[in-house]
Amino acid sequence: MIKFDAVSKRYPGGHEALNNINFHLDKGEIAFLTGHSGAGKSTLLKLIMLMEKASTGQVFVNNQNLNRLSKRQLPYFRRNIGLVFQDHQLLFDRSVFENVALPLQIAGYDSREAARRVRAALDKVGLLKKENLNPIALSGGEQQRVGIARAVVNKPDLLLADEPTGNLDPQLSAEIMALFEEFNRVGVSMLIASHDLSLIAKLQHRILTLDHGRMIQGADEKAASELS
Amino acid sequence: MAASRKPTVRKKPVKSDKPRQKKTGGISNLLRNHQQVAVDSLDRLLASAGTSALTWVMIAIAIALPLFLVLVLQNLQQFGSNIEEATQISIYMELGSSDAELRSLQNNLNGNPAISETMAINPTQALDEFRALSGFGDVLNGLSENPLPPVIAVTPATESLDQIRALVDELVNMPNVDTVQYDLEWLQRLYQLLNLAQRLTLMLGVLLAVGVALVVGNTVRLAIENRRDEIVVVKLVGGTNAYVARPFLYTGLWYGVGGGLLAVMVVLLAQLIMRGPVSQLAGLYGGEFELSSLSLGDVSNVLLLSGFLGWLGAWLSVLRHLHAIEPK
Secondary structure (H helix, E strand, O other), X not given: OEEEXXXXXXXXXXXXXXXXXXXXXXXXXXXXXXXXXXXXXXXXXXXXXXXXXXXXXXXXXOOEEHHHOOOOOHHHHHOOEEEEOOOOOOOOOOOHHHHHHHHHHHHOOOHHHHHHHHHHHHHHXXXXXXXXXXXXXXXXXXXHHHHHXXXXXXXXXXXXXXXXXXXXXXXXXXXXXXXXXXXXXXXXXXXXXXXXXXXXXXXXXXXXXXXXXXXXXXXXXXXXXXXX | OHHHHHHHOOOOHHHXXXXXXXXXXXXXXXHHHHHHHHHHHHHHHHHOHHHHHHHHHHHHHHHXXXXXXXXXXXXXXXXXXXHHHOOOEEEEEOOOOOHHHHHXXXXXXXXXXXXXXXXXXOHHHHHHHHHHHHOOHHHHHOOOOOOOOOEEEEEEOOOOHHHHHHHHHHHHOOOOEEEEEEOHHHHHHHHHHHHHHHHHXXXXXXXXXXXXXXXXXXXXXXXXXXXXXXXXXXXXXXXXXXXXXXXXXHHHHHHHHHHHHHHHHHHHHHHHHHHHHHHHHHHHOOOOOOOOOOOHHHHHHHHHHHHHHHHHHHHHHHHHHHHHOOOO
């Protein structure tokens, strides 16, 4: 699903965010991406979303080499990836329903089919009764669940989450993670960036650890041996 | 749901629920989106009526001004052509020419194909008319003899200035003719002035059109700034640049059309106010003159043009500002 091949990312000004990253994530696999803050977790996710381009090396998503993706193709590429943010990035000028419907609207679904899918997604995150509220009226955990509903409403092949539980208490965090596992069980590949090590440890999934831009745990072995 | 999809998608694309594999309905989707966005962006403008109204009024003024000038020029031209139809050449015969000579000259002129009508005025008639109109009755009574020559008023058959001038040359050389007078010179000057005024109006119009586009562009730039968060999210969930730009282009279109509508109303109102005084003025000059108004075609042209200018301004703004907003 995702493959990083000798990927480095250097920002203008010389800061090296990622250094020779090699790993791959299989279809239907779930993995956590962890590391101290500034280790490069967000940069790695941004490379997958093509919010940033790799300085060297190649990133593949769904066997598509992102270096070869044209600007025109970019929006269509992104429609296959669900993205969950720490600050959920909801729009407060519209209802919960309309927030979740946004990806479908963009993809050009007719409104009846869109409504059906939005309600299915909201039902899954347990917010069906709040579809007409403005997200600002919801609690932090509920807002995050709206964000998740928006990320999965389009039935993406891949779900990325950047510190999805960063602002939540342990109880809510566990609920969110359970939700992710549920999606993973029906085949969605998943990469979740989090520094909440105690939570991750409980869940017993593959862990990728970044340290100062290097992947010190979970990297491809062949590549890792080449390194040493 | 997703698991069952993986191996079968390519074999049975019909059953897939992915939009990119749904080949049909692309156009109708697009149309639906256009319709949705058009209504939505108009709603937004009406929701913030205060700030929108300010922009609309600015656009309306910029459009109404040249529009009004064009109408004034149109009316002056019409006025000028009315006069031209009534243009007469006055032939003053030599003093003391007899009535017989007057009649023979008139007969002579009636045979000229360049002349459509003639009217002979002998000195007695002319003096009576002058006495009645001028109020110098007593003075005129004291004259020992009639100082006025016989006159023939000629209406040329043509409206072309060159032909009229040739006719005048011909008339001057006829026997018993003293002077030939015609009033085309000032008409010609009027046309030159109108021509100049037209050019000035055109220049002003172009400048103000650029102004309209810039005003809309700037307003749309602010709208883009206000919706920055939304743009970022839309781009992240796969909105194309066209999709992101669409609401702003419609916003520009509505600004233009609204401003154009307002401009038309302003001009019609101004006409209503001026109609009375203009016909009174025309009445004083003994003519009938109806102000020509905006036709339905004119109105739709104004709306098309203003809508286009609004769209253009928005497009320039989108080109400059929207693409700079990328998710970070």
